[in-house]
Amino acid sequence: MSVEELLVFEHGGTSWGVARAEVRGFGAAGGGVAVTLRHGRVRADRVVGMLPAPVVARPGRVLRRFWPVHARGLAVVGGRVVVVIDPLAPPPGLAPEIEGGADA
Amino acid sequence: MTTASGEGGIRCLLVRAGEYRCAVPLNQVRRVVASLATHPLPNAAPELLGLAEFGGEPLPVLELARLVGAPEGAASPHPVTVVAWAGPPRERELVGLAADQALSIVEVPVGSLAGGQAGLVSGEALVDGAPVRVLNLEHLGAA
Amino acid sequence: MREEHVRPWTSPEWGLAILVATVVTGLVAALAAGAGTARQWVATAFLAAGAVAVLAYVAAAYLPARHSLRRAERAGRLATVWERELVAGLVELQAGDLVRAPEQVRNLPDRLAGAFSGATRSLGGLIQQIQASSTDVAAAGNAVHATASELASGSSEQAAAVVQITATMEELARTAAQIAGNAASQAELAAHAQQTGDIGVAAVEEALAGVEEVQKRISAIASRADTLGTRSKEIYRVLDLITEIAQETHILSLNAAIEAAAAGEHGRRFGVVADEVRRLAQRSQESVDSVRNLLEEFASSIRATVVATEEGGKEASRVLERARAAASAIEELRSALADTARTAKETSLATEQQRTASDQVVLTLKEVSQVIQRMAEGLKHFSGTAERLNQLALSIQLLTQSFRIDAARSLKHLCERCAAELGGRAGQWETAEMQLAEFVTRHPFVEIAFLTDARGVMAAFAVNREWTGGRAVSHVTVGMNLQDRPWFQTVVREGRPILTPLYDSILTGDRCFSVAAPVRAPGGELVGVLGFDVNARSWTKI
Numbered sequence: 001m002s003v004e005e006l007l008v009f010e011h012g013g014t015s016w017g018v019a020r021a022e023v024r025g026f027g028a029a030g031g032g033v034a035v036t037l038r039h040g041r042v043r044a045d046r047v048v049g050m051l052p053a054p055v056v057a058r059p060g061r062v063l064r065r066f067w068p069v070h071a072r073g074l075a076v077v078g079g080r081v082v083v084v085i086d087p088l089a090p091p092p093g094l095a096p097e098i099e100g101g102a103d104a
Numbered sequence: 105m106t107t108a109s110g111e112g113g114i115r116c117l118l119v120r121a122g123e124y125r126c127a128v129p130l131n132q133v134r135r136v137v138a139s140l141a142t143h144p145l146p147n148a149a150p151e152l153l154g155l156a157e158f159g160g161e162p163l164p165v166l167e168l169a170r171l172v173g174a175p176e177g178a179a180s181p182h183p184v185t186v187v188a189w190a191g192p193p194r195e196r197e198l199v200g201l202a203a204d205q206a207l208s209i210v211e212v213p214v215g216s217l218a219g220g221q222a223g224l225v226s227g228e229a230l231v232d233g234a235p236v237r238v239l240n241l242e243h244l245g246a247a
Numbered sequence: 248m249r250e251e252h253v254r255p256w257t258s259p260e261w262g263l264a265i266l267v268a269t270v271v272t273g274l275v276a277a278l279a280a281g282a283g284t285a286r287q288w289v290a291t292a293f294l295a296a297g298a299v300a301v302l303a304y305v306a307a308a309y310l311p312a313r314h315s316l317r318r319a320e321r322a323g324r325l326a327t328v329w330e331r332e333l334v335a336g337l338v339e340l341q342a343g344d345l346v347r348a349p350e351q352v353r354n355l356p357d358r359l360a361g362a363f364s365g366a367t368r369s370l371g372g373l374i375q376q377i378q379a380s381s382t383d384v385a386a387a388g389n390a391v392h393a394t395a396s397e398l399a400s401g402s403s404e405q406a407a408a409v410v411q412i413t414a415t416m417e418e419l420a421r422t423a424a425q426i427a428g429n430a431a432s433q434a435e436l437a438a439h440a441q442q443t444g445d446i447g448v449a450a451v452e453e454a455l456a457g458v459e460e461v462q463k464r465i466s467a468i469a470s471r472a473d474t475l476g477t478r479s480k481e482i483y484r485v486l487d488l489i490t491e492i493a494q495e496t497h498i499l500s501l502n503a504a505i506e507a508a509a510a511g512e513h514g515r516r517f518g519v520v521a522d523e524v525r526r527l528a529q530r531s532q533e534s535v536d537s538v539r540n541l542l543e544e545f546a547s548s549i550r551a552t553v554v555a556t557e558e559g560g561k562e563a564s565r566v567l568e569r570a571r572a573a574a575s576a577i578e579e580l581r582s583a584l585a586d587t588a589r590t591a592k593e594t595s596l597a598t599e600q601q602r603t604a605s606d607q608v609v610l611t612l613k614e615v616s617q618v619i620q621r622m623a624e625g626l627k628h629f630s631g632t633a634e635r636l637n638q639l640a641l642s643i644q645l646l647t648q649s650f651r652i653d654a655a656r657s658l659k660h661l662c663e664r665c666a667a668e669l670g671g672r673a674g675q676w677e678t679a680e681m682q683l684a685e686f687v688t689r690h691p692f693v694e695i696a697f698l699t700d701a702r703g704v705m706a707a708f709a710v711n712r713e714w715t716g717g718r719a720v721s722h723v724t725v726g727m728n729l730q731d732r733p734w735f736q737t738v739v740r741e742g743r744p745i746l747t748p749l750y751d752s753i754l755t756g757d758r759c760f761s762v763a764a765p766v767r768a769p770g771g772e773l774v775g776v777l778g779f780d781v782n783a784r785s786w787t788k789i
Contacts, residue, residue, distance in 0.1 A: 060197035061245035063164040066152035074162035081155040081162045130508040136501045182494045209504045
């Protein structure tokens with residue numbers, strides 16, 4: 001099994017992750033970090049780092065019932081639970097801008 | 105309903121959620137652990153406390169007292185998280201139910217359930233002279 | 248010159264007669280002596296010598312003697328005239344009329360008249376000097392009298408002030424004595440309070456020591472309570488650990504039951520064990536709860552004890568603080584009392600000294616009062632002397648006024664001149680009243696001026712309003728007869744100005760004197776008497 005590497009960052013008290021392949025760059029953004037992705041940008045309070053994520057499980061029904069937010073999956077990375085976002089549809093409040101990238 | 109029953113009763117894990125005593129059938133309980141730390145999710149329903157890590161797996165944790173609509177009770181010195189199977193048998197998934205206290209293992213007599221419902225609380229029974237809400241987590245994932 | 252009794256043998260005729268008799272006798276003797284040439288020569292010679300002698304006598308003695316005799320007779324007649332004039336002048340002088348006296352001697356020889364006039368002038372000058380001096384003396388006497396009166400008045404005021412000061416000083420002395428008494432009492436009280444303060448300080452210090460001891464014991468108790476609390480915390484930690492273990496055991500038992508349930512029949516025995524474990528955990532928890540309750544009670548007691556100890560400690564600290572503050576206050580009070588006692592003693596001494604000083608001042612003031620009294624009496628005497636001096640000066644003035652001199656200050660001369668003016672208008676005395684009014688206005692020392700006719704009937708008078716204060720004068724009227732008044736009779740009798748002795752004025756009640764002079768018509772006949780009354784109080788204005 002290939003171990004996916006995720007860029008893990010924190011925002012709003014939650015740990016988020018995005019596939020490393022989606023990440024294009026970083027920039028400062030109002031006290032935080034603006035992560036430039038292939039298809040947009042997301043805002044991070046703090047970037048934890050690139051961490052391996054062996055398992056990325058899809059959100060179950062119960063979770064979807066109580067948190068109807070689109071996410072690619074959930075993973076436990078470095079002892080923390082990370083919500084892996086879909087770079088094309090990040091959760092609201094995380095990525096207000098979507099821009100066309102080089103690979104769009 | 106598949107039950108872990110004794111002699112004419114359903115063996116349940118008795119917990120306290122708020123002021124209610126809730127019984128979770130043992131066959132739906134995976135583990136009882138000390139209260140797990142949760143990481144909240146933005147825009148989540150109030151019942152969803154957040155995600156916890158259990159056995160290397162992400163575990164959504166729900167507040168049982170909210171789920172059953174229990175009035176707020178006394179603060180517990182030993183809150184627990186009941187790791188249980190929720191959802192229909194073929195699509196069950198692990199969820200955490202945050203309870204104020206794990207009391208004991210009880211046997212709820214079959215047929216003593218009153219007020220049978222198709223929701224989370226399948227009914228109410230008397231255990232040791234006090235009412236207990238018997239849960240059925242198969243319907244937890246249902247909308 | 249008086250006729251002298253001429254001795255007959257000294258007259259020239261007798262001399263000549265004797266000489267002729269001698270010659271004849273000689274001749275007869277010669278002739279009788281016989282004839283002869285010698286006799287004849289002798290007789291001729293004697294005759295010639297006799298003739299020569301007679302001639303010489305006639306020429307040298309008889310004729311001059313007769314001339315001298317005639318001259319002496321002429322001189323005698325002239326001397327008689329001179330004597331008469333001199334006597335007249337001396338009479339006027341005797342009467343004090345130094346104006347008329349020189350007039351009487353104008354026919355005297357120049358040297359005599361000059362000498363008389365000179366003597367009269369000298370006398371007049373002397374009288375004026377005396378008048379001026381008497382006025383000065385009177386003025387000085389008045390000044391002295393005024394000064395003495397002022398001094399006497401001042402002395403009276405001083406005496407009154409001294410009396411007041413004496414009274415005040417005596418009051419001050421009494422007050423000082425009272426203050427001294429109070430200060431002594433205060434010193435006593437302060438000393439007593441100081442002693443009490445000493446006792447209080449000792450008591451407070453004892454209390455302080457006791458409180459400090461209590462505080463120490465409370466601290467010890469608190470320390471022990473802290474130790475117990477610490478131990479309790481350790482026990483609580485252990486209990487928490489045991490509780491944790493019990494809880495974990497409880498959960499473990501639950502999980503075991505869950506696993507047993509999942510294991511089905513195979514897990515039944517395991518389930519039983521799990522139940523036992525759960526019960527064990529429950530009992531442990533109950534024991535822990537029981538111990539916790541006991542410990543809670545114990546801890547509660549400890550806490551209560553600690554709280555009580557802390558409060559006791561705080562209270563002890565407060566008490567200690569208050570005790571220290573009290574000790575400090577008592578110390579300050581003691582110090583203040585000591586200061587008060589010292590001050591009271593000093594005050595007592597000072598007031599005692601003040602009282603002594605006040606007594607001395609009172610004594611001195613009494614002496615001063617006596618001195619002032621003696622001075623007042625002296626001033627009174629002095630004032631009396633000044634008054635007598637004034638009277639003496641007045642007497643001298645009156646004495647000088649008895650002379651009539653040609654000077655503005657001579658009242659007789661003034662009266663005489665005024666009378667002469669009136670005399671020139673004898674029979675036309677309609678304006679006499681106006682003249683008299685003018686006279687009294689010009690001479691403020693005059694109370695009243697009056698004019699009578701030769702029979703003594705009042706013809707006119709004028710009153711000086713300054714003396715009467717505008718009062719109506721009822722006892723003097725035109726037409727009243729004054730012929731029986733001594734001054735009128737004296738003027739008529741002596742025909743010269745007179746000055747009366749001092750008497751009491753009817754107008755003012757003051758001492759006054761009158762001056763009067765005869766009024767004569769141009770022919771010399773007496774037609775009236777002019778007079779005026781001089782108020783003795785204003786004689787210095789003459």
